[in-house]
Amino acid sequence: MVRLTQLIRSSLGYKYLTGLSGLGLGLFVIAHLLGNLTLFQKEGTAFNAYAEKLQALGPVLILMELGIVAVVVLHIWSTVQVTLSKRAARPIGYEVTQSKGGPSKNTAGSRYMIVSGTILLAFLVLHIIQFRFGPGVAEGYVTQLGGDEVRDLHRLVKEVFADPKWVAIYTAVMIFLGFHLRHGYWSMFQSLGLMNPRWSGPIYFGAKALAVLLSLGFIAIPIYLYMVFGGLI
């Protein structure tokens, strides 16, 4: 067996790590949207109940959260390595560059994954501060749920998206998410060596469909909340 450190530090090792961590994050994004679909219930009880269920996991939830943070760190580390290797591999660039099209997947979206990734990272920090560590029971965001007093996260979400500024910011970031996932979802199959002549077509198309669906799903939530609670519909 090759020493594990040697495996990881090879140029392919970074790709396996990027693919694996990307797989974890890609699945998380799907789960997150599915959970957030409860926001389409106007009364907010479904969403609050969902949030409360997660909260009730206690230390397990914290462990899960730390796990996601670890996967994010791994994803950043491996992709930064790839980006650095790229700089070193071509110190003198071309005066003119142009994609040859055809089977090439070389687009602004795939070439600038590091940019969309950085935007998503900044957003992640903001998003966590805004909601995970936002005002809770202590600040009076309380609601009754089956006789218990629980955090009224729904009220917070509603208040945030009453502000068109936040609706615009979230929409913009979710477009970047879509581009990131478009290259990310199929890339992880390629990076993990799972592409083959038979399946590459469906995988490449499926990645696009999934990315568009997720991006639109996430965009729909703030817009829906803004319209409903802004009294537009």
Place this chain on the structure above:
Amino acid sequence: MKVTLRVWRQESKNTQGAFETHALDQVKPEMSFLEMLDVLNEQLIKAGKRAVEFESDCREGICGTCNMVINGQAHGPVRGATTCQLYLRSFQDGETITIEPFRAKAFPVIRDLVVDRTALDRIIMSGGYISVKTGPHADANANLVPKDLADRAMDAAACIGCGACVAACPNASASLFTSAKITQFSLLPQGQPERKSRVINMVNAMDKEMFGSCSNLGECEAACPKKISIQHIAIMKKEYLFAALSADYREGMGSSETAG
């Protein structure tokens, strides 16, 4: 027809280079790109100047030496063709054409458009071979090879080692080249004895040459004059992972095989 050429000129590896502009007003659409450069060089030599150095050998698209980046594309705008198989009819009358050498840390410029691609040879030396029996000729079809695998191996073996994949890759990665050289053997029965050591040693050699890492952009496949698919890169990744994790792989395997 008339064209204006902006050609990269560089005296040697360690000197600064720059673009030089030359106008050619007596070229024909049926001329190949290299014939056009021959015309330019004749013009330069007659004027007592140094000719533009570029490489070529077969001029029929099979040797992979006629390497240059034309208007930002390795081997120019036509898919599935080397520079020698590119004709001026692919350009507009009066067009300005920018010609640059292949750019990568692993491909230092020797002069003008000529770069040193021995890094690719070193990758081959690290494992791009099979062991064969000595003695009398074996029968042609002694090894049974399924047709589909033979076809896929042949697709990989079409690689002429020009390095356009490296030149076109935004990361200057040699993954397409290296993977093709690995899969052309790993898919066939003849390639099995060194299957594990080959992929480990060739990937290590690729990394040692300071090629970039692959970002799955697929520009290599588009630029490859032999249209080799990035699916070979996926096979390489799978092969490397299995070899690296397999219990019976020992470090130094492969290198001792060559030492005998």
